[in-house]
Amino acid sequence: MxxxxxxxxxxxxxxxALGMARAQNPSPLDIRACSAIETxxxxxxxxxxxxxxPNLVTAQKKGNPEASRxxxxxxAAHRDIEGTSIGEGVAAPVSLLDSRWELAPESKLGTFNxxxxxxxxxxxxxxxxxxxxxxxxxxxxxxxSEDQGLDNVEAKFQLSLKTKAWQGVFGDxxxxxxxxxxxxxxxxxxxxxxxxxxxxxxxxxxxxxxxxHYQVLGWEGRLLxxxxxxxxxxxxDPLSRSWNRVVADVGFERPGWVxxxxxxxxxxxxxxxxDNPDISDYMGRGEVQVIRxxxxxxxxxxxxxxxxxxxRSHGSLRFTWSFPIAGNLRGYFEAFxxxxxxxxxYNHSANYLGLGVSLLDWY
Numbered sequence: 001m002x003x004x005x006x007x008x009x010x011x012x013x014x015x016x017a018l019g020m021a022r023a024q025n026p027s028p029l030d031i032r033a034c035s036a037i038e039t040x041x042x043x044x045x046x047x048x049x050x051x052x053x054p055n056l057v058t059a060q061k062k063g064n065p066e067a068s069r070x071x072x073x074x075x076a077a078h079r080d081i082e083g084t085s086i087g088e089g090v091a092a093p094v095s096l097l098d099s100r101w102e103l104a105p106e107s108k109l110g111t112f113n114x115x116x117x118x119x120x121x122x123x124x125x126x127x128x129x130x131x132x133x134x135x136x137x138x139x140x141x142x143x144x145s146e147d148q149g150l151d152n153v154e155a156k157f158q159l160s161l162k163t164k165a166w167q168g169v170f171g172d173x174x175x176x177x178x179x180x181x182x183x184x185x186x187x188x189x190x191x192x193x194x195x196x197x198x199x200x201x202x203x204x205x206x207x208x209x210x211x212x213h214y215q216v217l218g219w220e221g222r223l224l225x226x227x228x229x230x231x232x233x234x235x236x237d238p239l240s241r242s243w244n245r246v247v248a249d250v251g252f253e254r255p256g257w258v259x260x261x262x263x264x265x266x267x268x269x270x271x272x273x274x275d276n277p278d279i280s281d282y283m284g285r286g287e288v289q290v291i292r293x294x295x296x297x298x299x300x301x302x303x304x305x306x307x308x309x310x311x312r313s314h315g316s317l318r319f320t321w322s323f324p325i326a327g328n329l330r331g332y333f334e335a336f337x338x339x340x341x342x343x344x345x346y347n348h349s350a351n352y353l354g355l356g357v358s359l360l361d362w363y
Contacts (some may be wrong), residue, residue, distance in 0.1 A: 015243050034041050046109060093257075096258050096293065096363040097222045097251050102164065102175065103211040111164050116360035118160035118180045119300075119320065123331040123356035126156035126185065131348040135239060137347070138277045142238045150198060151190040156354055158183040169208065177207045179226075185342060199344045205229040205247070216252065219259065223251030227265070233343045240275045241343040243267075243283075258291040258363065281312045283340040298322040298361050299306045304340070314339045320359045332358035 034046035041200045097105050100115065131150045136143040162179035169176055181203040188195050209225035214221040225248060232242030244267040252259045263286035271277065284304035292299040298321070305315035316338025321329045334354040 034109070036316050037062065037115070041124065044123050046113075058199060072256050095253055096256075096291070097253050100253075100363060101177075101209055101223055103209075104224055105172070108167060109164075111167055113163060115161040115164075116160065116362075118158065118181050119322070119332070119358060119362055120159050120161075120360040121334075121356055121358045122158065123156040123332065123334065123354035125332075125356065126154050126352065126354040127151045128154075128350050128352050130348075132345045132348040132350070135344045135348070137238075137241070138278055139275055142240065142275060144238055149190070149193050151187055152187055155186045155188045156184065156200060156356075157186075160360075165206075177209055177227075178205070179207065180204050183342070199233060199342045201233050201343045203229065203358045207247075207249070219252040219254055221250065221252050223249060223260075225249040226315065228267075231343060235344075239344060241279075241346060242275050244269075256293045258289075260287075260289040260291075262287045262289070276343075276346055279346050280316045281306045281308060284315055293363060296324045298363065300362060304338075316340055322361045325357070330358040330361070332356050 034043055037043040037046055072300065094107065095103075100106055101217065102108050120317040129152070131152045133147040133150055134144045158181065160179070160181040162177050164175050165178050166176035168174070182200065184200040184201075185198045186195070187193065187198050190196075203228055207225040210224045212221045212224050228248045229245045230242070231245075233240070235241070245264040246267065247262060247264040250261040252261075265285075267279050269277075285307045287302055287304045300318075300320040302317065302318045306312055319335045321333040323333075325331050332355070334352070336352040339349050341350065341352050344362055
């Protein structure tokens with residue numbers, strides 16, 4: 001069997017990585033893990049570290065031709081040998097969950113690498129079938145008495161990132177991740193009320209993630225997380241909404257597919273300070289999400305429900321589609337039906353359609 005120069009370099013990288021496996025920020029045993037890092041400078045630094053390059057690239061400004069050629073050349077070599085495992089011949093592709101959560105030992109990239117979490121996108125067009133003109137809540141002084149003059153057409157954007165703050169919480173087991181998601185609905189076309197931001201939801205969370213290996217009906221259980229989640233809109237009464245939850249994630253996958261089960265329990269609040277005492281009956285007590293990667297497209301379907309019957313039975317469906325446009329530019333389509341598209345609309349049911357561009361997808 002013939003060996004290329006790149007293969008020889010990877011063999012050397014494997015020896016280096018094995019020697020550093022117990023370091024706080026170990027080099028990856030499988031260099032393919034570096035490709036999961038979002039930022040160019042950190043990804044190039046990961047490659048440099050993996051091959052033992054003495055002068056690591058610690059910063060790269062956008063538009064630097066020399067650094068860009070360096071990164072492009074290294075990644076081209078990486079693509080050429082992508083099907084070859086270091087010292088073991090042919091390797092299976094990196095799984096979708098592994099690419100985002102660094103689950104396997106060979107995927108560990110250390111701490112404080114900035115990663116995508118939920119999709120990051122901009123939707124210049126976000127249309128509602130029934131804009132919530134008078135948001136309400138059973139809490140005292142939390143109901144708007146007059147129409148706000150909102151348009152049914154607005155813009156929406158979301159930013160969502162995470163980073164690993166502690167690798168190996170229990171020896172070699174368990175990683176602590178912290179994430180932040182912010183989504184905004186902007187009445188940018190509504191000049192009559194000075195184009196305000198209708199709603200912005202802030203969602204920080206901390207999750208302890210574990211690598212798992214078991215089979216259920218042909219699906220591999222790969223991820224288990226447990227953590228705390230806060231979500232609020234940072235507004236004054238009568239528009240203030242917030243809640244705190246203990247959340248868990250159970251992740252299953254097969255080639256091109258991911259299924260995530262996310263149950264949660266709302267942390268109780270004092271009745272006198274609770275902005276939205278019935279939020280669990282509308283925003284739900286859990287979510288099931290299915291992601292499908294197919295032919296450069298990514299499809300997502302998320303279903304929430306209150307797990308109650310009668311007049312407490314409510315839920316929602318969200319469908320997303322990310323598709324290639326040109327180069328790294330991707331389109332993004334979103335359709336939502338039900339309760340709780342945003343916190344201010346937690347007990348308001350409507351249909352929503354959005355179209356725009358995606359900057360980061362789920363996987």
